[in-house]
Amino acid sequence: MRIAYIAVILFLVTLGSVVFNFTTPFHFDAIGSNWELIDITVYITFIVCGVAFVALGLLMAWWVYKFQYQEGKFAEYEPENAKLESQLTIITTIGVVVMLAPGLVAWNDYINPPSDAYELEVYSKQWNWMYRFPGADGIFGAAHNKYVDLDNPFGMKPGDPYGEDDILITDKTVKIPVDRPVKVLLRSQDVLHDFWVPAIRAKMDAVPGMVTYFWFEPIVERVYEVLCAELCGRNHFNMRGEMHVVSMNEYSTWLNDQVTWAGMQAGAVPLSPEAALGRDIANDAGCFACHSTDGTQRDTGPTWLDIWDGTVELDDGTTRVRDEAYIVKSILDPHAEIVLGYTTTMTTSELTDEELQSILDYMKGLKSAPAKQETTDENESENAEPSSEVDSTTIPGEDPSTN
Amino acid sequence: MATEGQQHPIKIYFLIWLLLFVLSFFSYLVDFYHLEGNLRWFLIVVFMLLKAGFIVAIFMHMKWERFALIFGILTPPLALVVLMFLMAIESDYAWSTRVVYMGEDPAPKPESPSHYKKSEEEKGH
C-alpha cells in the first residue's frame, strides 16, 4: 500500500497548529482593565473550538490513511444516518450555546456603563487624538463639527452654558485615574477612527455625525499606547496617542493644569494679519493634520514650534541648519531631506510664492518661551487662566468635598 | 413548453383599474384634507398596500400563478423587512445622539417654499 503523504501532512499540520498555539509567545498581553469576562469568553471559545479542530483534523488524517484505495474494494454504502446527524446537530448546538452565552452576558455589560462612570470624550481627526472632560458641572457642552475653526478646535457650540467649564486637551496624551470606570464618548471631525488600547481590550469606532461610546475601568497604573484601529487615510499607521493610567492625586493635579473652554477663549491672542493669513493657508493645505504648532510631538511630522532655530538631524545621518532655504525646500520637495525618525507621507504642495511667504511668516512667529504672546490658541497650559472653575475641577460627577 | 398563458375575463381588469383610480383618489384626499398624525400614516399605508396588492395579484397575474412561484418570489423580500426594521431603530438612535450631544434642534420648524411666500405676498398687495 502506498503511503498517503497527505494523511501524514494533515496529521502534522493539525499537531503543529496545537504545538504552535502552546509555544508561541503571541497571546493576549496582561489585561489592564475590568474586561476579564472578554478573556474568559475567549478562553472558553478556545477550548470548544480547539477540541473540535483537533478532533476533526486528526479524524480526517486517520481516515485518509486508513481507507486508501484498493482495486475492487467497495466503499460502505450509507447515504444517511438520521440518528448520527441529529446527534451531531445537538452537540454542535450545545457548543455554540456554551460560547455564545458568556459572550452575550459580557456584551450586556459592555453596552451598559455603570452609573458611577465619569465621562471622557475622545475627539479624533486626521491624524491625531484630542480629549475633553466635562469639567466641574459633570456635563459636556454640546459640540458639533459645524462650529470647528482654528480658534475652536473642538467645535464647541457657542453660548452653551455647559460648555464653558469643559476641559480641552489638544495634546495626544490623556491621563485617567486608576480603578474608576470611565465612559468614553467618541466623536470624529472627519473620517472613521477607532480609539484602541490593546491591553484594555475595549474599542469602538468614532463616526462623524454621531456619538458612539464604550466603557472600561483601568486597573493597572501604566502608560499605554493608543492606536487608531480603523483605516483613516494615508497616515492611519501614524495616528498614535498615549493614555496614562495614574493615581487619583496625579490625575487631579494634571487636570487642574489643563485649560477650560472659557480659558481658551480668553487666552486667544490675535496674530498679525500676515501670520494669520499664513495660518489659514497652512490649515487649508492640511499641514496641521501632521504638524503641531504647540510643541506636541507627533509621529506624523515635526512640530512647527521653534522650527526656525537650531539644527536638525536628518535620516541619512547628516545635520542641517534649519534656515529659510531648508524650510522652503522641505515644503516644496518633502522627500528630499527627511528628519530622523519620521517617514514622509507628505504630498508636494502647490503653493504660490505669496502663499509660501505667508506660511513662512506664520512659522517664524512660532517661538516657545519668549514669544508667549504670539503663540496660537492651540497652546494650552500657558494661556490657561487659573480660574476658580479649573481649581474646583475634580472627578466629574463627584462631590469635591468628599475628596 | 406547455404554456396555457394567463387568460382571464376582461371584466376583472376593468374592475381593478377602477379600484386603483379610486384608491389613488382616496390617498390624494388624505393629503387634501390635511389629515395628520397616525391616522394619516395609517391611511396612506393601507391605500398603498392595497394598490400594490391589486397590481401584483391581478395585473401581474400572481393570483393565478402556482404557489411554487408565489412562494419563491415573495419570501426573499422578508430579508428587506429585517433591514428596514433595524435601520429604523438605528436611525432613531443616531438622531438621538445628534440631539443629546451635538446640540441639534429636536423639533425644527419646516420653512415654507419660497413660491408659497410669494403668492401670499401677492394676495397681500
Next chain:
Amino acid sequence: MTDTTLSTQESIFTSTARDWSSDMTTFKGVPWGKAMMWIFLLSDTFIFTCFLVGYMVMRMTVTEAWPVASEVFALTVWGVSVPLLLIAIMTFILITSSGTMAMAVNMGYQRRKWAVFWLMLATALLGASFVGMQCYEWSKLIIDEGIRPWGYAPDHDLGAPQFGSIFFMVTGFHGLHVSVGVIYLITVAIRVVRGKYDHTNFEIVEITGLYWHFVDLVWVFIFAFFYLW
C-alpha cells in the same frame, strides 16, 4: 416521464411540494422568459427597497427640518395653489397605462396582433408622457423652487439638503425604468406585428407587461412615501 396532471383537489402545500420536487421545471407552465423576468424583478425590488431604506434613514437621522411635500409639490392653477396636482395627474396616467398594458396581455393570448400593437403603443405613449411630466416637475423644482441635488439654491433653503438629493435620485431611477420600459414596449410591439412571435403563445407580451406593472408598482410606493408622507 413525469405526469404533471394538475389536480384541483390538491392543497397548495402538496402542489408546491410536488412542483419543487419534480423534474425538468419547477415553475410549471412558466416560460423561461417569464421566470427570468420574475427573478429580475425580485432583484430590482431589492434595489428600489434599498433606495427607499436610504430615504428612511435620511429622513429619520437628519436634524434639519424636512420640507413639507404637499407645499413643495403644489401646482398653481389660475392663481390657486393646488397641492400635488401634477403628481395626481402623473399617478392617474401611470395607472391608465397599466390598464392598457393588462388589456394588451389579454389580447395577446387571444392572438389579436393589431390590438396588442395599438394597446402597447398607447401604453408606451402614456409612459412617455409620464416621463415628460416628470421632466417638467424636475425643471419646476430646480428652476422655480431652487431645489438642487446637493441642497438648495441660495435664498431657497427649506431645511435638510437630503430632500432634493434623495428625491432626484429615486424618482430619477424610477424615471429611467419608465424610459427603458417605453423603448422595450415599442420594440416588442413592432416585433409582434411583424410576426416574430407567431410561433409562440405571445408570452412576450405578458413578460413585457410584468416589467411595466412593476414600474407602476414602484410608483405606488414613491407616491406614498415621497409625496404624501
Next chain:
Amino acid sequence: MATVEVPYQETVPLHHPKTWIGKYIFSQDHKIIAVQYGITAMAVGLVALILSEFMRLQIAFPEAGFMAFFTADHYYQAITMHGMIMVIYLLTAFLLGAFGNFCVPLMCGARDMVFPFVNMLSYWVYLLSVIILMISYFVPGGPTGAGWTLYPPQTITQGTPGVDWGIATMLISLAVFIVAFTMGGLNYITTILQARTRGLTLMRMPLTVWGIFIATFLGLIAFPALFVSAVMMLLDKFLKTSFFMPAIVSLGSKLEYSGGQPLLFQHLFWFFGHPEVYIVALPAFGVISDLISVHARKNIFGYRMMVWAIVAIGALSLIVWAHHMYVAGMHPSFGFFFATTTLIIAVPTALKVYNWILTLWRANIRITVPMLFALAFVLTFIVGGITGLFLGNVIIDIPLSDTYFVVAHFHMVMGVSPILAIFGGIYHWYPKLTGRMLNDTIGRIHFYFTFIGTYAIYFPMHYLGFIGVPRRYYETGISEFYPVAAHNLNKFITIAALIVGVSQILFIFNLVHSYFKGKKAPANPWGANSLEWCTPETPPRHGNWEDRLPTVHRWAYDFGVPGEEKDHIPQTVPRRKAS
C-alpha cells in the same frame, strides 16, 4: 388535462455558429464563456497576487532599499485593489462565471444556458468592468486607497489616495460588474429551475449545482445593496449630496456636506457583503462535496442534510450582516441579535464539515490531485470557520476586530479555502473541458507548495492579532504591541507568501503545457456519476448532447452500491426493477 412534459430545449433547434469568431470569441456556447470568464479572472487575480507580494514585502522589510519606492499611498492602494479584485473580480467571477457557466448546463443535462446571447453579453460586460478597474492605475492620483470596504467619509475626502478619479473608476466598475453578474445570474437560476432534463429533480442535482444555485440567488438579491451604495457614493462625490456625509472638517477645510449618515453605507455594504461571503463559499462547498465523494468512491454522507444546510446558510446569511460592524458604533443592542444569528449559522456550516469528513469513513479513497485540494480545503475551512466563531461572538470581536486576527480569518475562510476549491475544480474538470489530463506530478508539487505555504502564512498570523498588531498599517515601527518576535514572524510569513506566489507559475505552466502536450483524457477519467461525464463526446461539442437529452434515473452519488459490478453508476443508468 394530462400533459407529458418534454424538455423545451429538445423542441427547438440550436443555431451553430459558422465563423471562427462566432465559435471562439463572441461565442454563445456556455463552455467557451466559462473559459473566457476563467482566463480573465485568473489574469486579474495575478495582478492581485503581485500586489499582495508587494504588501508583504513592505510589512516585513519596511526599511529595505528595494521597497523605498513603495509609499504609504501605494500600500493603501494595493490593499484596496487586492481586496476588491480577490473578492469580486476573481472569486465571484471564477466560481460563478467560470464554474457556474461550465457546470450548470452540463450537470442539468441542458444544451446551453436558457438565453445564450445574454450569457455572452454577461462576459463582455464583466470584461468591461475589469478594464474600468484596471484603468484606475492610469488615472491621475491612481486607484482608490480607501480599503476594499470603501467606508465613507474617508473614501471621498482628501487624505486618502485616489480620491479624485480612482474612487470613480472603482465604483463605476462595481456597478458594471453588477450588471454583468445579473445577466449571468438570471441565466444560471432560470436554467437550474426551468431547463433541467428528464428525471433530474432538484434533490438529484449534484451539490455543485446546489451551491451555485443558492449562491447566484444570494448574489441577485445582495448585489443590489452594493449597487445602491455605489450610486449614492458617486452622487456624494460628484454632486455633493450628503447621503453618507455629515458635517466634516477635512484636513482643516470645512466641506459642504451636512446631515448624512456614514453608518448607512456600512449597513448597505455589509447587507451585500455578508451574503457575498457565501456567494464565494457555497459554490466552493458544492465543488468540494462532489470532489470528495467522487475521489473517495463513496456517496456523500447526508446528501439531504447537505442541501438543506446550503439553503439554511443562504437564508441566514441575509440577516447576519452587521457582525462586521460590532465596533462600528451602530445601535448597541444589535450586538445581541447579530451575534445570535451568526452563531446559529455555524450549526449548518459545521454539519457540512462533519459530513465531508464522515464521507471519508470506510471510503475507498483515491489520492488524486483534486482530492488533495479537497482535503486541504476541509482543513483550512475548519480553521477559518472556527476563527469565525471567535469573531462572530460580539464580545470577542471587540478586542480582535481590525487586527491581524481578522486578516488571517478571512483569508483562511474566504481566500485560501475557495482558491483551493477552484484549483481542485480545475484539476477535476480540465479533462472534460479540454480532452487532456493535467500533469499529475506538477499538480502534486503545486498542491504541496500551495497548501503548506498558505497554511504557514495564515495560521501564525492569527496570533499577531492577539497581541494587538492592527491591520492596514503601512509601517508599525517598534512599538508596545509589536515586539521584535512579531517582526520576525512577519518576515517568515512574507517568505512563505513569496514561495506560494512563485509556485503558482507551476500551475499556469501545467495549464498551458497540458493543453498541448497532456495525456489524452478518457470520457470519464475519475469514474464520476454526474451528467457532465456522460456527454457523447469529450470535450463536449456545442449543444452538449445528441438529439435527445439524457434521462436521469438516480442521484449523482451512487458509488459502491452493494451488488453492482462497478463501483459507480452514472446518473443516466436506469434503476433496476424492484424485485
